[in-house]
Amino acid sequence: MSNDKIDLPLFQIEGVGMIGERLIDEAEKYFRRTPRQYKYKWLVFDKDDLSSNDFHRLIEMAESRGFRVAWSNECFELWLVLHFEFLNSGITRDQYITKLDKHLQDRGLATGYKKSDHAVFDFTFELTEVTLKNAENLNKQHGTEGNHTPSS
Structure with missing residues (x-):
């Protein structure tokens, strides 16, 4: 392993057990309610059984609303x-x-x-x-x- 170091930012994790448009909508509500300001807002979700079209549509929707997106498959x-x-x-x-x-x-x-x-x-x-x-x-x-x- 190299000696390269990365700076890990302070962050907050909120698990909500949702996916799709509902996840995006609930995340928007959360960020409207919280007094904290975040440099980046991330959504992380399971790709699981999403079709390729739904997967790409949701990523575009989240990004258009100011979120960064990560997923696992x-x-x-x-x-x-x-x-x-x-x-x-x-x-x-x-x-x-x-x-x-x-x-x-x-x-x-x-x-x-x-x-x-x-x-x-x-x-x-x-x-x-x-x-x-x-x-x-x-x-x-x-x-x-x-x-x-x-x-x-």
Whole structure:
């Protein structure tokens, strides 16, 4: 690993369990309500079963409303797995969760992975640099159109 350092900004994560237009609408409402000002507003979602047309339409819609967009394909759990290991094979959601359970339990999160548990971010935050490099490597291998599994 190189000695290059990246500055990680202060950020706030709000999991809402939504996708599509509803996610965009709810994110807009959230940013209208909050007194905080953010330099960048990101939406992160699972591509999952979205058609290619819907996928591209939602990205364009979010970007036209001032959001930056990130996604994972097959599921968000890929992004979390990339904190711990490089993975370049399409596996099922259950297999991602099994991997996450093991990684998180090995690092002290006794309950393992639960999608709505914010403690997961405490265990993954320090590995953000690793994740970004793994995701960049995966994108180089598959491209950035979200048409390959896995992709991030």
